[in-house]
Amino acid sequence: MAHLRAPVTRRERQREATYDEIVQVACALLDEGADLSLRAVAGRMGMTAPALYRYVASYQQLVDLVAFELDKAATAEWEQAAARFPDDDPAARLVVACVRFRHWALSRPHQFALVFANPIAEADSERRELLTLSTSGHYFTDLLWNIWEKHRFPYPRLDDLDPVIREAVLEPLIPAKAEHIAPSERGLLWIYMRAWSALYGVVTLESTGHCDPRVIASGQLFRAVVLEWLAPLGLEDERARLTAILDDELARTRD
Amino acid sequence: MAHLRAPVTRRERQREATYDEIVQVACALLDEGADLSLRAVAGRMGMTAPALYRYVASYQQLVDLVAFELDKAATAEWEQAAARFPDDDPAARLVVACVRFRHWALSRPHQFALVFANPIAEADSERRELLTLSTSGHYFTDLLWNIWEKHRFPYPRLDDLDPVIREAVLEPLIPAKAEHIAPSERGLLWIYMRAWSALYGVVTLESTGHCDPRVIASGQLFRAVVLEWLAPLGLEDERARLTAILDDELARTRD
DNA sequence: CACTTCAGTTTACGTCGTTAGCGTTGGGCG
DNA sequence: CGCCCAACGCTAACGACGTAAACTGAAGTG
Numbered sequence: 001m002a003h004l005r006a007p008v009t010r011r012e013r014q015r016e017a018t019y020d021e022i023v024q025v026a027c028a029l030l031d032e033g034a035d036l037s038l039r040a041v042a043g044r045m046g047m048t049a050p051a052l053y054r055y056v057a058s059y060q061q062l063v064d065l066v067a068f069e070l071d072k073a074a075t076a077e078w079e080q081a082a083a084r085f086p087d088d089d090p091a092a093r094l095v096v097a098c099v100r101f102r103h104w105a106l107s108r109p110h111q112f113a114l115v116f117a118n119p120i121a122e123a124d125s126e127r128r129e130l131l132t133l134s135t136s137g138h139y140f141t142d143l144l145w146n147i148w149e150k151h152r153f154p155y156p157r158l159d160d161l162d163p164v165i166r167e168a169v170l171e172p173l174i175p176a177k178a179e180h181i182a183p184s185e186r187g188l189l190w191i192y193m194r195a196w197s198a199l200y201g202v203v204t205l206e207s208t209g210h211c212d213p214r215v216i217a218s219g220q221l222f223r224a225v226v227l228e229w230l231a232p233l234g235l236e237d238e239r240a241r242l243t244a245i246l247d248d249e250l251a252r253t254r255d
Numbered sequence: 256m257a258h259l260r261a262p263v264t265r266r267e268r269q270r271e272a273t274y275d276e277i278v279q280v281a282c283a284l285l286d287e288g289a290d291l292s293l294r295a296v297a298g299r300m301g302m303t304a305p306a307l308y309r310y311v312a313s314y315q316q317l318v319d320l321v322a323f324e325l326d327k328a329a330t331a332e333w334e335q336a337a338a339r340f341p342d343d344d345p346a347a348r349l350v351v352a353c354v355r356f357r358h359w360a361l362s363r364p365h366q367f368a369l370v371f372a373n374p375i376a377e378a379d380s381e382r383r384e385l386l387t388l389s390t391s392g393h394y395f396t397d398l399l400w401n402i403w404e405k406h407r408f409p410y411p412r413l414d415d416l417d418p419v420i421r422e423a424v425l426e427p428l429i430p431a432k433a434e435h436i437a438p439s440e441r442g443l444l445w446i447y448m449r450a451w452s453a454l455y456g457v458v459t460l461e462s463t464g465h466c467d468p469r470v471i472a473s474g475q476l477f478r479a480v481v482l483e484w485l486a487p488l489g490l491e492d493e494r495a496r497l498t499a500i501l502d503d504e505l506a507r508t509r510d
Numbered sequence: 511c512a513c514t515t516c517a518g519t520t521t522a523c524g525t526c527g528t529t530a531g532c533g534t535t536g537g538g539c540g
Numbered sequence: 541c542g543c544c545c546a547a548c549g550c551t552a553a554c555g556a557c558g559t560a561a562a563c564t565g566a567a568g569t570g
Binding site: 266269273303305306 | 516518519520
Binding site for chain 2: 109110113116117118119120121122131162164165167168172173174193194196197198199200201202204205207208209210211212213214215217218220221224225
Protein backbone atom coordinates (compact mmCIF):
# COMPACT_ATOMS: atom_id res chain seq x y z
CA MET A 1 0.00 0.00 0.00
CA ALA A 2 2.98 2.23 0.38
CA HIS A 3 3.43 3.04 -3.29
CA LEU A 4 0.38 2.53 -5.44
CA ARG A 5 2.05 4.54 -8.14
CA ALA A 6 5.46 3.50 -9.46
CA PRO A 7 5.24 -0.21 -8.82
CA VAL A 8 8.94 -0.50 -9.38
CA THR A 9 9.95 -4.01 -8.77
CA ARG A 10 13.64 -4.72 -8.90
CA ARG A 11 13.24 -6.30 -12.33
CA GLU A 12 11.59 -3.20 -13.72
CA ARG A 13 14.27 -0.93 -12.40
CA GLN A 14 16.99 -3.06 -13.95
CA ARG A 15 15.15 -3.11 -17.19
CA GLU A 16 14.72 0.62 -17.30
CA ALA A 17 18.40 1.04 -16.53
CA THR A 18 19.67 -0.98 -19.47
CA TYR A 19 16.99 0.66 -21.59
CA ASP A 20 18.48 4.01 -20.71
CA GLU A 21 21.97 2.69 -21.25
CA ILE A 22 21.06 1.64 -24.76
CA VAL A 23 19.98 5.10 -25.72
CA GLN A 24 22.88 6.68 -23.93
CA VAL A 25 25.45 4.43 -25.58
CA ALA A 26 23.84 5.03 -28.95
CA CYS A 27 24.13 8.78 -28.47
CA ALA A 28 27.74 8.39 -27.42
CA LEU A 29 28.48 6.42 -30.56
CA LEU A 30 26.97 9.11 -32.73
CA ASP A 31 28.90 11.76 -30.88
CA GLU A 32 32.12 9.97 -31.80
CA GLY A 33 31.20 10.16 -35.43
CA ALA A 34 30.49 6.47 -35.76
CA ASP A 35 27.18 5.58 -37.25
CA LEU A 36 24.37 3.99 -35.41
CA SER A 37 23.94 0.22 -35.55
CA LEU A 38 22.36 -2.29 -33.26
CA ARG A 39 25.51 -4.35 -33.30
CA ALA A 40 27.73 -1.45 -32.34
CA VAL A 41 25.49 -0.42 -29.47
CA ALA A 42 25.18 -3.97 -28.22
CA GLY A 43 28.89 -4.53 -28.58
CA ARG A 44 29.78 -1.54 -26.47
CA MET A 45 27.37 -2.73 -23.81
CA GLY A 46 28.92 -6.16 -23.77
CA MET A 47 25.90 -7.74 -25.36
CA THR A 48 25.01 -9.22 -28.69
CA ALA A 49 22.76 -7.51 -31.19
CA PRO A 50 19.73 -9.79 -30.92
CA ALA A 51 19.57 -9.10 -27.21
CA LEU A 52 18.59 -5.53 -27.95
CA TYR A 53 15.35 -6.80 -29.37
CA ARG A 54 14.22 -7.40 -25.82
CA TYR A 55 14.15 -3.62 -25.49
CA VAL A 56 13.63 -2.24 -28.93
CA ALA A 57 11.31 -3.50 -31.62
CA SER A 58 13.47 -2.49 -34.56
CA TYR A 59 16.40 -0.44 -35.68
CA GLN A 60 14.08 2.37 -36.69
CA GLN A 61 12.65 2.50 -33.21
CA LEU A 62 16.12 2.84 -31.76
CA VAL A 63 16.75 5.68 -34.13
CA ASP A 64 13.58 7.40 -32.99
CA LEU A 65 14.47 7.01 -29.34
CA VAL A 66 17.93 8.36 -29.99
CA ALA A 67 16.52 11.24 -31.99
CA PHE A 68 14.30 12.16 -29.09
CA GLU A 69 17.20 11.96 -26.69
CA LEU A 70 19.52 13.99 -28.88
CA ASP A 71 16.87 16.62 -29.23
CA LYS A 72 16.53 16.76 -25.48
CA ALA A 73 20.26 17.02 -24.91
CA ALA A 74 20.72 19.64 -27.61
CA THR A 75 17.86 21.71 -26.27
CA ALA A 76 19.41 21.63 -22.84
CA GLU A 77 22.57 23.07 -24.36
CA TRP A 78 20.80 25.94 -26.05
CA GLU A 79 18.73 26.57 -23.00
CA GLN A 80 21.77 26.79 -20.82
CA ALA A 81 23.50 29.15 -23.20
CA ALA A 82 20.39 31.29 -23.41
CA ALA A 83 20.11 31.40 -19.63
CA ARG A 84 22.98 33.85 -19.75
CA PHE A 85 20.16 36.37 -20.10
CA PRO A 86 17.50 36.72 -17.43
CA ASP A 87 14.13 35.15 -17.98
CA ASP A 88 12.51 38.52 -18.29
CA ASP A 89 14.55 39.02 -21.46
CA PRO A 90 13.09 36.27 -23.62
CA ALA A 91 14.04 38.07 -26.81
CA ALA A 92 17.72 37.83 -26.03
CA ARG A 93 17.22 34.25 -25.01
CA LEU A 94 15.54 33.44 -28.29
CA VAL A 95 18.34 35.00 -30.29
CA VAL A 96 20.95 33.05 -28.38
CA ALA A 97 18.97 29.84 -28.61
CA CYS A 98 18.61 30.21 -32.38
CA VAL A 99 22.33 30.74 -32.82
CA ARG A 100 23.09 27.76 -30.63
CA PHE A 101 20.58 25.67 -32.51
CA ARG A 102 22.31 26.57 -35.75
CA HIS A 103 25.71 25.91 -34.29
CA TRP A 104 24.60 22.51 -33.07
CA ALA A 105 23.22 21.70 -36.51
CA LEU A 106 26.41 22.76 -38.23
CA SER A 107 28.80 20.98 -35.92
CA ARG A 108 26.84 17.71 -35.87
CA PRO A 109 25.15 17.47 -39.24
CA HIS A 110 24.67 13.76 -38.88
CA GLN A 111 22.78 14.11 -35.63
CA PHE A 112 20.83 17.06 -36.94
CA ALA A 113 19.68 15.02 -39.91
CA LEU A 114 18.62 12.25 -37.57
CA VAL A 115 16.47 14.52 -35.49
CA PHE A 116 15.15 17.06 -37.93
CA ALA A 117 15.31 15.55 -41.38
CA ASN A 118 14.35 12.03 -40.40
CA PRO A 119 11.30 11.35 -42.56
CA ILE A 120 8.13 10.61 -40.66
CA ALA A 121 5.43 8.79 -42.53
CA GLU A 122 1.90 10.07 -42.33
CA ALA A 123 0.60 6.81 -40.93
CA ASP A 124 3.23 6.12 -38.32
CA SER A 125 1.49 7.33 -35.21
CA GLU A 126 4.16 6.07 -32.81
CA ARG A 127 6.86 8.23 -34.24
CA ARG A 128 4.45 11.12 -34.51
CA GLU A 129 3.81 10.91 -30.81
CA LEU A 130 7.49 11.12 -30.02
CA LEU A 131 7.71 14.10 -32.32
CA THR A 132 4.90 15.75 -30.45
CA LEU A 133 6.93 15.53 -27.28
CA SER A 134 9.94 17.12 -28.94
CA THR A 135 11.80 19.06 -26.33
CA SER A 136 13.12 21.66 -28.73
CA GLY A 137 9.63 22.38 -29.95
CA HIS A 138 8.44 22.96 -26.43
CA TYR A 139 11.35 25.17 -25.67
CA PHE A 140 10.88 27.38 -28.69
CA THR A 141 7.14 27.74 -28.25
CA ASP A 142 7.76 28.65 -24.66
CA LEU A 143 10.23 31.33 -25.63
CA LEU A 144 7.82 32.72 -28.16
CA TRP A 145 5.10 32.77 -25.56
CA ASN A 146 7.31 34.67 -23.16
CA ILE A 147 8.18 37.18 -25.83
CA TRP A 148 4.53 37.70 -26.54
CA GLU A 149 3.72 38.17 -22.88
CA LYS A 150 6.28 40.92 -22.75
CA HIS A 151 5.99 42.58 -26.14
CA ARG A 152 2.44 41.77 -27.21
CA PHE A 153 3.14 41.50 -30.88
CA PRO A 154 0.13 41.03 -33.12
CA TYR A 155 -1.09 37.58 -34.06
CA PRO A 156 -4.05 36.48 -36.15
CA ARG A 157 -7.41 36.02 -34.50
CA LEU A 158 -8.84 32.55 -34.74
CA ASP A 159 -11.50 33.82 -37.13
CA ASP A 160 -8.85 35.01 -39.54
CA LEU A 161 -7.20 31.63 -39.73
CA ASP A 162 -7.99 28.97 -42.24
CA PRO A 163 -10.40 26.52 -40.58
CA VAL A 164 -7.91 23.69 -40.77
CA ILE A 165 -5.21 25.79 -39.18
CA ARG A 166 -7.63 26.92 -36.52
CA GLU A 167 -8.25 23.32 -35.65
CA ALA A 168 -4.53 22.62 -35.67
CA VAL A 169 -3.70 25.43 -33.24
CA LEU A 170 -6.61 24.59 -30.95
CA GLU A 171 -5.71 20.91 -30.83
CA PRO A 172 -1.99 20.89 -31.60
CA LEU A 173 -0.27 17.74 -32.77
CA ILE A 174 3.03 19.39 -33.28
CA PRO A 175 5.36 19.92 -30.37
CA ALA A 176 4.07 22.90 -28.54
CA LYS A 177 3.59 23.58 -24.88
CA ALA A 178 0.23 25.05 -25.60
CA GLU A 179 -1.88 24.10 -22.62
CA HIS A 180 -1.20 27.38 -20.91
CA ILE A 181 -2.08 29.40 -23.97
CA ALA A 182 -5.70 30.45 -23.90
CA PRO A 183 -7.65 29.18 -26.90
CA SER A 184 -8.36 32.73 -28.00
CA GLU A 185 -4.63 33.38 -28.14
CA ARG A 186 -3.77 30.26 -30.06
CA GLY A 187 -3.16 32.35 -33.14
CA LEU A 188 0.28 32.68 -31.61
CA LEU A 189 0.99 29.16 -32.68
CA TRP A 190 0.51 30.21 -36.26
CA ILE A 191 3.27 32.74 -35.81
CA TYR A 192 5.33 30.00 -34.23
CA MET A 193 4.87 27.68 -37.18
CA ARG A 194 5.81 30.38 -39.63
CA ALA A 195 8.88 31.41 -37.73
CA TRP A 196 9.93 27.83 -37.20
CA SER A 197 9.60 27.15 -40.90
CA ALA A 198 11.94 30.03 -41.67
CA LEU A 199 14.51 29.06 -39.05
CA TYR A 200 14.31 25.41 -40.01
CA GLY A 201 14.86 26.38 -43.63
CA VAL A 202 18.18 28.15 -43.24
CA VAL A 203 19.53 25.81 -40.66
CA THR A 204 18.70 22.71 -42.67
CA LEU A 205 20.06 24.30 -45.81
CA GLU A 206 23.30 25.06 -44.05
CA SER A 207 23.55 21.84 -42.11
CA THR A 208 23.05 19.62 -45.13
CA GLY A 209 25.50 21.73 -47.11
CA HIS A 210 23.09 22.60 -49.92
CA CYS A 211 24.49 26.04 -49.90
CA ASP A 212 27.63 27.94 -50.78
CA PRO A 213 30.17 27.05 -48.07
CA ARG A 214 31.27 30.66 -47.86
CA VAL A 215 27.72 31.73 -47.15
CA ILE A 216 27.55 29.18 -44.37
CA ALA A 217 30.85 30.31 -42.92
CA SER A 218 29.77 33.91 -42.92
CA GLY A 219 26.49 33.15 -41.19
CA GLN A 220 24.89 35.98 -43.08
CA LEU A 221 21.96 34.05 -44.42
CA PHE A 222 21.06 32.82 -40.97
CA ARG A 223 21.59 36.28 -39.56
CA ALA A 224 19.26 37.80 -42.11
CA VAL A 225 16.51 35.34 -41.28
CA VAL A 226 16.72 36.04 -37.58
CA LEU A 227 16.78 39.80 -38.06
CA GLU A 228 13.84 39.59 -40.39
CA TRP A 229 11.79 38.07 -37.60
CA LEU A 230 12.46 40.78 -35.05
CA ALA A 231 9.73 43.08 -36.33
CA PRO A 232 6.94 40.48 -36.47
CA LEU A 233 7.76 39.57 -32.88
CA GLY A 234 7.42 43.15 -31.71
CA LEU A 235 11.13 43.53 -31.19
CA GLU A 236 11.73 46.34 -33.66
CA ASP A 237 12.72 48.87 -31.02
CA GLU A 238 15.23 46.44 -29.61
CA ARG A 239 16.81 45.88 -32.97
CA ALA A 240 20.19 47.38 -32.13
CA ARG A 241 20.57 45.53 -28.87
CA LEU A 242 19.42 42.20 -30.25
CA THR A 243 21.58 42.54 -33.33
CA ALA A 244 24.56 43.03 -31.10
CA ILE A 245 23.64 39.93 -29.12
CA LEU A 246 23.15 38.01 -32.33
CA ASP A 247 26.52 39.00 -33.74
CA ASP A 248 28.22 38.37 -30.45
CA GLU A 249 26.75 34.91 -30.23
CA LEU A 250 27.65 34.17 -33.82
CA ALA A 251 31.21 35.16 -33.04
CA ARG A 252 31.27 32.96 -29.97
CA THR A 253 30.10 29.92 -31.88
CA ARG A 254 32.53 30.48 -34.69
CA ASP A 255 35.34 28.23 -33.62
CA MET B 256 38.49 15.13 -89.79
CA ALA B 257 34.77 15.12 -89.99
CA HIS B 258 34.15 15.31 -86.28
CA LEU B 259 37.00 16.64 -84.22
CA ARG B 260 34.64 16.98 -81.32
CA ALA B 261 32.76 13.98 -80.01
CA PRO B 262 35.24 11.25 -80.92
CA VAL B 263 32.55 8.67 -80.40
CA THR B 264 33.92 5.26 -81.11
CA ARG B 265 31.45 2.43 -81.00
CA ARG B 266 32.79 1.35 -77.61
CA GLU B 267 32.24 4.78 -76.17
CA ARG B 268 28.71 4.96 -77.43
CA GLN B 269 27.88 1.61 -75.93
CA ARG B 270 29.43 2.63 -72.69
CA GLU B 271 27.49 5.85 -72.48
CA ALA B 272 24.31 3.94 -73.25
CA THR B 273 24.60 1.52 -70.37
CA TYR B 274 25.77 4.40 -68.22
CA ASP B 275 22.51 6.15 -68.97
CA GLU B 276 20.56 2.96 -68.46
CA ILE B 277 22.01 2.60 -64.99
CA VAL B 278 20.78 5.99 -63.91
CA GLN B 279 17.47 5.50 -65.64
CA VAL B 280 16.86 2.10 -64.06
CA ALA B 281 17.85 3.50 -60.70
CA CYS B 282 15.31 6.29 -61.06
CA ALA B 283 12.67 3.78 -62.10
CA LEU B 284 13.35 1.72 -59.02
CA LEU B 285 12.94 4.73 -56.79
CA ASP B 286 9.75 5.68 -58.57
CA GLU B 287 8.31 2.30 -57.69
CA GLY B 288 9.01 2.94 -54.04
CA ALA B 289 11.83 0.44 -53.83
CA ASP B 290 15.02 1.72 -52.36
CA LEU B 291 18.19 2.19 -54.28
CA SER B 292 20.84 -0.51 -54.23
CA LEU B 293 23.58 -1.51 -56.60
CA ARG B 294 22.32 -5.07 -56.61
CA ALA B 295 18.78 -4.10 -57.48
CA VAL B 296 19.89 -1.85 -60.31
CA ALA B 297 22.27 -4.44 -61.67
CA GLY B 298 19.68 -7.17 -61.32
CA ARG B 299 17.10 -5.31 -63.33
CA MET B 300 19.68 -4.70 -66.05
CA GLY B 301 20.55 -8.39 -66.18
CA MET B 302 23.94 -7.83 -64.67
CA THR B 303 25.65 -8.55 -61.40
CA ALA B 304 26.40 -5.86 -58.86
CA PRO B 305 30.19 -5.75 -59.20
CA ALA B 306 29.80 -5.01 -62.89
CA LEU B 307 28.42 -1.60 -62.02
CA TYR B 308 31.81 -0.68 -60.69
CA ARG B 309 32.95 -0.35 -64.29
CA TYR B 310 30.69 2.68 -64.46
CA VAL B 311 30.37 3.98 -60.97
CA ALA B 312 33.03 4.33 -58.32
CA SER B 313 30.77 3.73 -55.34
CA TYR B 314 27.22 3.52 -54.15
CA GLN B 315 27.35 7.14 -53.05
CA GLN B 316 28.34 8.19 -56.53
CA LEU B 317 25.35 6.39 -57.96
CA VAL B 318 23.17 8.21 -55.48
CA ASP B 319 24.60 11.52 -56.57
CA LEU B 320 24.08 10.78 -60.22
CA VAL B 321 20.52 9.73 -59.55
CA ALA B 322 19.93 12.82 -57.46
CA PHE B 323 21.10 14.96 -60.32
CA GLU B 324 18.87 13.10 -62.75
CA LEU B 325 15.83 13.25 -60.50
CA ASP B 326 16.36 16.95 -60.06
CA LYS B 327 16.49 17.36 -63.81
CA ALA B 328 13.36 15.32 -64.40
CA ALA B 329 11.46 17.06 -61.64
CA THR B 330 12.46 20.48 -62.86
CA ALA B 331 11.23 19.57 -66.32
CA GLU B 332 7.86 18.78 -64.79
CA TRP B 333 7.56 22.09 -62.99
CA GLU B 334 8.80 23.93 -66.01
CA GLN B 335 6.21 22.33 -68.21
CA ALA B 336 3.44 23.09 -65.76
CA ALA B 337 4.63 26.67 -65.47
CA ALA B 338 4.75 27.03 -69.24
CA ARG B 339 0.98 27.26 -69.06
CA PHE B 340 1.72 30.94 -68.61
CA PRO B 341 3.59 32.92 -71.28
CA ASP B 342 7.24 33.66 -70.74
CA ASP B 343 6.50 37.34 -70.31
CA ASP B 344 4.62 36.40 -67.15
CA PRO B 345 7.46 35.04 -65.05
CA ALA B 346 5.65 35.80 -61.80
CA ALA B 347 2.84 33.42 -62.63
CA ARG B 348 5.40 30.88 -63.74
CA LEU B 349 7.26 31.17 -60.47
CA VAL B 350 4.10 30.65 -58.46
CA VAL B 351 3.18 27.59 -60.46
CA ALA B 352 6.69 26.22 -60.30
CA CYS B 353 6.81 26.62 -56.53
CA VAL B 354 3.53 24.78 -56.09
CA ARG B 355 4.69 22.02 -58.38
CA PHE B 356 7.98 21.81 -56.53
CA ARG B 357 6.10 21.39 -53.29
CA HIS B 358 3.77 18.85 -54.79
CA TRP B 359 6.69 16.84 -56.09
CA ALA B 360 8.33 16.95 -52.68
CA LEU B 361 5.16 15.81 -50.95
CA SER B 362 4.33 13.02 -53.34
CA ARG B 363 7.84 11.61 -53.47
CA PRO B 364 9.37 12.34 -50.08
CA HIS B 365 12.00 9.69 -50.54
CA GLN B 366 13.27 11.20 -53.76
CA PHE B 367 13.04 14.68 -52.36
CA ALA B 368 15.23 13.68 -49.44
CA LEU B 369 17.71 12.18 -51.86
CA VAL B 370 18.04 15.35 -53.86
CA PHE B 371 17.57 18.09 -51.32
CA ALA B 372 18.40 16.69 -47.91
CA ASN B 373 21.29 14.50 -49.00
CA PRO B 374 24.15 15.73 -46.85
CA ILE B 375 27.10 17.13 -48.75
CA ALA B 376 30.36 17.27 -46.90
CA GLU B 377 32.40 20.42 -47.04
CA ALA B 378 35.38 18.68 -48.53
CA ASP B 379 33.69 16.60 -51.19
CA SER B 380 34.29 18.72 -54.26
CA GLU B 381 32.91 16.19 -56.73
CA ARG B 382 29.46 16.21 -55.25
CA ARG B 383 29.61 19.94 -54.85
CA GLU B 384 30.21 20.28 -58.57
CA LEU B 385 27.16 18.25 -59.38
CA LEU B 386 25.20 20.39 -56.99
CA THR B 387 26.40 23.48 -58.77
CA LEU B 388 24.90 22.15 -61.97
CA SER B 389 21.57 21.52 -60.28
CA THR B 390 18.87 22.03 -62.86
CA SER B 391 16.28 23.23 -60.39
CA GLY B 392 18.65 25.87 -59.11
CA HIS B 393 19.21 27.17 -62.59
CA TYR B 394 15.54 27.19 -63.32
CA PHE B 395 14.62 29.15 -60.23
CA THR B 396 17.38 31.71 -60.62
CA ASP B 397 16.32 32.17 -64.19
CA LEU B 398 12.73 32.78 -63.16
CA LEU B 399 13.85 35.27 -60.56
CA TRP B 400 15.95 37.03 -63.14
CA ASN B 401 13.02 37.28 -65.50
CA ILE B 402 10.85 38.68 -62.77
CA TRP B 403 13.44 41.27 -62.00
CA GLU B 404 13.76 42.24 -65.64
CA LYS B 405 10.06 42.90 -65.71
CA HIS B 406 9.33 44.29 -62.27
CA ARG B 407 12.66 45.77 -61.21
CA PHE B 408 12.30 45.01 -57.55
CA PRO B 409 15.01 46.39 -55.30
CA TYR B 410 18.07 44.37 -54.45
CA PRO B 411 21.11 45.20 -52.35
CA ARG B 412 24.06 46.91 -53.96
CA LEU B 413 27.30 45.01 -53.82
CA ASP B 414 28.68 47.55 -51.38
CA ASP B 415 25.88 46.84 -48.96
CA LEU B 416 26.60 43.14 -48.87
CA ASP B 417 28.87 41.44 -46.44
CA PRO B 418 32.25 40.97 -48.14
CA VAL B 419 31.97 37.21 -48.08
CA ILE B 420 28.53 37.31 -49.61
CA ARG B 421 29.75 39.74 -52.24
CA GLU B 422 32.40 37.28 -53.20
CA ALA B 423 29.84 34.47 -53.22
CA VAL B 424 27.46 36.26 -55.57
CA LEU B 425 30.26 37.40 -57.86
CA GLU B 426 31.77 33.94 -58.12
CA PRO B 427 28.83 31.67 -57.36
CA LEU B 428 29.39 28.10 -56.31
CA ILE B 429 25.75 27.37 -55.77
CA PRO B 430 23.56 26.47 -58.70
CA ALA B 431 22.76 29.69 -60.43
CA LYS B 432 22.69 30.64 -64.05
CA ALA B 433 24.47 33.82 -63.26
CA GLU B 434 26.71 34.40 -66.27
CA HIS B 435 24.15 36.66 -67.89
CA ILE B 436 23.69 38.70 -64.75
CA ALA B 437 25.94 41.74 -64.76
CA PRO B 438 28.29 41.82 -61.78
CA SER B 439 26.72 45.03 -60.58
CA GLU B 440 23.38 43.29 -60.43
CA ARG B 441 24.59 40.25 -58.63
CA GLY B 442 22.87 41.46 -55.49
CA LEU B 443 19.92 39.70 -57.04
CA LEU B 444 21.48 36.42 -56.06
CA TRP B 445 21.27 37.42 -52.46
CA ILE B 446 17.53 37.82 -52.88
CA TYR B 447 17.53 34.43 -54.54
CA MET B 448 19.33 32.79 -51.65
CA ARG B 449 16.99 34.27 -49.13
CA ALA B 450 13.89 33.31 -51.05
CA TRP B 451 15.21 29.83 -51.68
CA SER B 452 15.92 29.40 -48.02
CA ALA B 453 12.33 30.23 -47.18
CA LEU B 454 10.85 28.00 -49.86
CA TYR B 455 13.21 25.19 -48.99
CA GLY B 456 12.22 25.51 -45.35
CA VAL B 457 8.50 24.93 -45.73
CA VAL B 458 8.82 22.33 -48.38
CA THR B 459 11.37 20.30 -46.46
CA LEU B 460 9.35 20.65 -43.29
CA GLU B 461 6.29 19.36 -45.05
CA SER B 462 8.02 16.70 -47.09
CA THR B 463 9.79 15.14 -44.13
CA GLY B 464 6.60 15.28 -42.11
CA HIS B 465 8.01 17.36 -39.26
CA CYS B 466 4.81 19.25 -39.17
CA ASP B 467 1.17 18.83 -38.28
CA PRO B 468 -0.35 16.68 -41.04
CA ARG B 469 -3.40 18.90 -41.14
CA VAL B 470 -1.22 21.91 -41.79
CA ILE B 471 0.42 20.06 -44.64
CA ALA B 472 -2.89 19.00 -46.10
CA SER B 473 -4.21 22.53 -45.98
CA GLY B 474 -1.16 23.94 -47.71
CA GLN B 475 -1.59 27.13 -45.70
CA LEU B 476 1.94 27.32 -44.40
CA PHE B 477 3.36 26.99 -47.87
CA ARG B 478 0.83 29.45 -49.20
CA ALA B 479 1.80 31.99 -46.58
CA VAL B 480 5.47 31.73 -47.44
CA VAL B 481 4.85 32.26 -51.14
CA LEU B 482 2.53 35.20 -50.55
CA GLU B 483 5.02 36.75 -48.19
CA TRP B 484 7.54 36.86 -51.00
CA LEU B 485 5.35 38.69 -53.48
CA ALA B 486 6.15 42.14 -52.10
CA PRO B 487 9.95 41.73 -52.02
CA LEU B 488 9.81 40.63 -55.64
CA GLY B 489 7.91 43.71 -56.71
CA LEU B 490 4.71 41.80 -57.25
CA GLU B 491 2.56 43.60 -54.70
CA ASP B 492 0.23 45.10 -57.28
CA GLU B 493 -0.32 41.68 -58.79
CA ARG B 494 -1.21 40.18 -55.47
CA ALA B 495 -4.82 39.37 -56.30
CA ARG B 496 -4.05 37.75 -59.61
CA LEU B 497 -1.10 35.74 -58.30
CA THR B 498 -3.00 34.63 -55.24
CA ALA B 499 -5.70 33.28 -57.50
CA ILE B 500 -3.11 31.43 -59.54
CA LEU B 501 -1.52 30.08 -56.37
CA ASP B 502 -4.79 28.80 -54.98
CA ASP B 503 -5.80 27.38 -58.31
CA GLU B 504 -2.54 25.50 -58.60
CA LEU B 505 -2.79 24.26 -55.04
CA ALA B 506 -6.23 22.93 -55.83
CA ARG B 507 -4.96 21.23 -58.95
CA THR B 508 -2.18 19.47 -57.14
CA ARG B 509 -4.44 18.38 -54.32
CA ASP B 510 -5.32 14.91 -55.54
C1' DC C 511 46.56 -12.63 -86.94
C1' DA C 512 48.28 -11.45 -82.39
C1' DC C 513 47.70 -8.31 -78.67
C1' DT C 514 45.51 -5.37 -75.68
C1' DT C 515 41.58 -3.33 -73.59
C1' DC C 516 37.66 -3.75 -71.02
C1' DA C 517 32.86 -5.36 -69.84
C1' DG C 518 31.20 -8.75 -67.33
C1' DT C 519 31.48 -12.97 -64.43
C1' DT C 520 32.21 -15.75 -60.03
C1' DT C 521 33.72 -15.96 -55.51
C1' DA C 522 34.43 -14.01 -51.27
C1' DC C 523 34.69 -10.83 -47.18
C1' DG C 524 32.63 -8.05 -43.73
C1' DT C 525 28.83 -5.46 -42.51
C1' DC C 526 24.05 -4.90 -41.44
C1' DG C 527 18.92 -5.93 -39.43
C1' DT C 528 16.32 -9.61 -38.04
C1' DT C 529 14.46 -14.44 -36.73
C1' DA C 530 14.39 -18.79 -34.24
C1' DG C 531 15.60 -21.59 -30.70
C1' DC C 532 18.29 -22.72 -26.54
C1' DG C 533 20.22 -22.08 -21.81
C1' DT C 534 20.03 -19.76 -17.53
C1' DT C 535 18.56 -17.22 -13.80
C1' DG C 536 16.13 -14.82 -10.49
C1' DG C 537 11.56 -12.98 -8.77
C1' DG C 538 6.83 -14.09 -7.29
C1' DC C 539 3.69 -17.22 -5.53
C1' DG C 540 1.82 -21.43 -3.45
C1' DC D 541 11.19 -22.83 1.37
C1' DG D 542 10.95 -24.45 -3.14
C1' DC D 543 8.93 -24.56 -7.51
C1' DC D 544 7.79 -22.46 -11.91
C1' DC D 545 7.85 -19.41 -15.36
C1' DA D 546 8.87 -15.18 -17.46
C1' DA D 547 12.39 -12.45 -18.76
C1' DC D 548 16.97 -12.18 -20.46
C1' DG D 549 20.93 -13.11 -23.07
C1' DC D 550 23.24 -16.28 -26.03
C1' DT D 551 24.41 -18.79 -30.53
C1' DA D 552 23.43 -19.87 -35.19
C1' DA D 553 21.64 -18.57 -39.24
C1' DC D 554 19.27 -16.01 -43.18
C1' DG D 555 19.16 -12.65 -46.60
C1' DA D 556 20.36 -8.34 -47.82
C1' DC D 557 23.94 -4.89 -48.62
C1' DG D 558 28.65 -2.49 -50.55
C1' DT D 559 32.91 -3.76 -52.14
C1' DA D 560 37.49 -6.21 -53.50
C1' DA D 561 39.94 -9.57 -56.23
C1' DA D 562 40.78 -12.63 -59.78
C1' DC D 563 39.25 -14.61 -63.84
C1' DT D 564 36.82 -15.12 -68.67
C1' DG D 565 35.65 -13.77 -72.92
C1' DA D 566 34.78 -10.80 -76.59
C1' DA D 567 35.49 -6.53 -78.99
C1' DG D 568 38.69 -3.26 -80.93
C1' DT D 569 43.36 -2.17 -82.76
C1' DG D 570 48.07 -2.68 -84.88
